[in-house]
């Protein structure tokens with residue numbers, strides 16, 4: 001089989017690439033390895049929080065919204081709580097992905113990609129239903145991407161995280177609790193479908209009582225050295241795009257899928273490489289702040305955040321930087337991450 005564009009994976013990154021390739025004059029095929037029921041399960045193990053801002057940037061209308069979010073609350077050791085007003089959504093991701101898929105002109109095939117080899121300026125992809133030749137290849141196949149493994153050979157850093165659905169009213173706030181016991185990570189509590197909440201943390205924490213369901217996956221973060229090789233591109237989790245501080249990955253996955261699709265339409269995959277290398281989402285300052293932050297003790301965190309005890313404001317942020325210049329990168333990167341990285 002031959003196709004002009006082959007997209008591997010139909011999660012947020014792959015479906016966005018397929019959506020934005022509508023109107024492309026060549027043929028577009030999307031491979032998805034999971035059956036309908038497994039697809040729903042796989043795409044229901046995350047907090048599913050996506051800001052209005054990221055939907056706009058990704059050029060995708062928010063839909064299948066199960067709750068609206070109007071603030072982020074971050075609780076630090078020492079009792080400081082920072083509240084940031086935001087506009088965002090909790091989505092029913094499987095429903096949203098299926099709805100976009102119904103509107104795409106691409107051909108969807110249920111198959112697993114198992115290998116990728118170069119073939120002239122295109123690629124030969126081994127799959128469970130036979131070989132597929134393509135000119136452009138978009139690897140949207142998640143944390144353990146076959147395209148990244150066979151074409152790029154890199155591995156981003158990974159956080160193993162677990163999300164539980166529990167009964168309760170999650171309100172309209174994304175709540176985070178930071179603690180040194182979580183090694184530079186945090187636990188979260190988000191609203192979910194009516195009458196339920198998402199409660200999650202890095203894997204290994206004690207599960208919440210009375211959980212209805214749970215799911216664990218890796219979140220790749222911090223970026224990878226290269227995302228374009230000839231006519232092959234990797235997008236979303238395959239390219240380690242989840243933010244290294246807030247771990248938002250859905251919005252950037254959709255945005256990177258869009259950028260890769262636009263690069264294919266222009267016949268210039270390197271445009272995607274340029275966008276990626278300049279993008280705020282994989283800026284090395286996030287990784288630097290993540291590393292600094294993971295070494296802090298609870299006492300360090302309490303001291304660094306004391307300034308914000310009376311609430312967050314730009315003025316207080318400036319005073320905090322003047323008082324603790326060595327924490328400046330953490331203050332700034334965390335602010336940008338929670339404002340823009342999800």
Ligand SMILES: Cc1cc2nc3c(=O)[nH]c(=O)nc-3n(C[C@H](O)[C@H](O)[C@H](O)COP(=O)(O)OP(=O)(O)OC[C@H]3O[C@@H](n4cnc5c(N)ncnc54)[C@H](O)[C@@H]3O)c2cc1C
Nearest residue numbers: 009011012013033046047048049113142236237248249250
């Ligand atoms: C516990 C947890 C909580 C999270 N919470 C949030 C949150 O609240 N907000 C947020 O923005 N992000 C969150 N994330 C991150 C977010 O889930 C990911 O960043 C996002 O799913 C990335 O989308 P993607 O399309 O790149 O990859 P994926 O969602 O992993 O999709 C990849 C798709 O490719 C398919 N596939 C994989 N390999 C193959 C193959 N070889 N052949 C064919 N098909 C293949 C898969 O079946 C899947 O459908 C969370 C992650 C976890 C683990």
